[in-house]
Amino acid sequence: MKEIKVEHLARVEGHGAITVEVDGRKVKDVKFEVLEGPRLFETITLGKTPAENLSVVPRICAICTLSHRYASLRGLEKCLDIKIPEKTHWMRELMLAGEAIESHSLHVYLLALPDLLGYPNAVAMVTKYADSVVQGLTLKKFGNSIMELCSARATHGENPIIGGFGKFPTNEKLYAIADQAKTLIPYAEGVIDILGNMQYPTFFEKETVFACCNPPDNQYGLVSDEIILSDGKKFSCEDYTKITNERVVPHSFAKRSLYKNSPFSVGSLARVNNLGDRLQERAGDAYEKYKNARWKKNPVYNNLAQAIELLYALEQVPVYVEKLVELKDPPIVKPKRQSGKGTGAVEAPRGTLYHSYEVKDGRMAKVDIITPTAQNYEDIEKYLRLAAEYMVSEGRKDDDVRFQLEVIARAYDPCISCSAHLVKLVRK
Numbered sequence: 001m002k003e004i005k006v007e008h009l010a011r012v013e014g015h016g017a018i019t020v021e022v023d024g025r026k027v028k029d030v031k032f033e034v035l036e037g038p039r040l041f042e043t044i045t046l047g048k049t050p051a052e053n054l055s056v057v058p059r060i061c062a063i064c065t066l067s068h069r070y071a072s073l074r075g076l077e078k079c080l081d082i083k084i085p086e087k088t089h090w091m092r093e094l095m096l097a098g099e100a101i102e103s104h105s106l107h108v109y110l111l112a113l114p115d116l117l118g119y120p121n122a123v124a125m126v127t128k129y130a131d132s133v134v135q136g137l138t139l140k141k142f143g144n145s146i147m148e149l150c151s152a153r154a155t156h157g158e159n160p161i162i163g164g165f166g167k168f169p170t171n172e173k174l175y176a177i178a179d180q181a182k183t184l185i186p187y188a189e190g191v192i193d194i195l196g197n198m199q200y201p202t203f204f205e206k207e208t209v210f211a212c213c214n215p216p217d218n219q220y221g222l223v224s225d226e227i228i229l230s231d232g233k234k235f236s237c238e239d240y241t242k243i244t245n246e247r248v249v250p251h252s253f254a255k256r257s258l259y260k261n262s263p264f265s266v267g268s269l270a271r272v273n274n275l276g277d278r279l280q281e282r283a284g285d286a287y288e289k290y291k292n293a294r295w296k297k298n299p300v301y302n303n304l305a306q307a308i309e310l311l312y313a314l315e316q317v318p319v320y321v322e323k324l325v326e327l328k329d330p331p332i333v334k335p336k337r338q339s340g341k342g343t344g345a346v347e348a349p350r351g352t353l354y355h356s357y358e359v360k361d362g363r364m365a366k367v368d369i370i371t372p373t374a375q376n377y378e379d380i381e382k383y384l385r386l387a388a389e390y391m392v393s394e395g396r397k398d399d400d401v402r403f404q405l406e407v408i409a410r411a412y413d414p415c416i417s418c419s420a421h422l423v424k425l426v427r428k
Helices: 051-061 066-079 085-118 122-151 170-197 268-278 283-290 299-324 372-393 396-409 416-422
Strands: 002-006 017-025 026-034 209-213 226-229 234-236 340-348 350-360 363-370
Touching: 002 396, 002 416, 017 372, 017 396, 026 372, 051 066, 051 350, 051 363, 066 122, 066 283, 066 340, 066 350, 085 122, 085 299, 085 340, 085 396, 122 170, 122 299, 170 283, 209 268, 209 340, 209 350, 226 268, 268 283, 268 299, 268 350, 283 299, 299 372, 299 396, 350 372, 372 396
Parallel strands: none
Antiparallel strands: 002 017, 017 026, 209 226, 226 234, 340 350, 350 363
16 A cells, blocks of 8 residues: 655645555545644634624635625625615625636636646746746736725725725726726736647546526626526525535545535636626637536636636726716615624635624624635545546556646645634544
């Protein structure tokens, strides 16, 4: 018996490892291990005010800080019976688009492309793909600028608050980012063509179930109170436990989720598979150009799906700006009650994020946060096993097995630190 082990999964957020136990040419076990210690965010704000909760929970992740803030806002405002004004809604949509641009450009250009083009890292790509590296950095910086404009800081900004925004940006600044977004669209189209024309291995392919938010009015989007699955089922985000069903495994500090006792997937590939026909303009053209049946069974296509969503987000920025500049800055909406329950769901870059709360007499009584990566772990491990079983049976070199497993795991763009806050560690 021997082990093929990836001691540290590089180019992902957080500390993870992969272990394959091999006996001859047979795989006995495959483990995707989360080595980050439990962070227990769900207990930190119990007894605190909703405003204090809102400031704490986005610290779960510096990359998806605004997704966490938006999901938290949606959950808290349901608890407090707050209906936000139209301008507040579109500002939140803009900030989420900015985060998608920042996160997708970071992953697609600087973390995934080195794998797919045969380089150890983005720096090594510069000799042949300098333009791609520069474009990725430019797009990431632009996404950060939108996040800073909306939230007052690129990371952990406090401007989005319960019932509105502390301050709205000037129309001049809004027009500036709209103009810049238009100039960056060709960058996204270029990387879509690179990823769309690549050949990907088929030996680990198997269909899975995809889940994501289902925006109203047949729109593509990142926010909704309804969840849609690729098997046709739909349900309210308030019933999120129908799909999360968290469980614990011995080799991980993060909980896992199953749907009907089987793995499922969330993220860009889930959104594009479930909602892709709703995409319009150039993002719709890219979807129609490259869509194929293998998207439903090969997680490596998540990289291409992220690139398509990057284009979608860039196209949406001017749309949101046009809506915002026509509206007056609204006042902060005050709570109508001090007790209630509510769940907020948004599509973070890595998939559906749930913040479910109960507030009693103005204090947090229950906090339940389900991150995308915690939902994806079972699916990741499923595909790692499929790849390992085939490659080991074929007698492939250990280094080749390690590399392919890293490519699969990295394609999900896992946020390991996000997922590790969910476990309470008990020793007996």
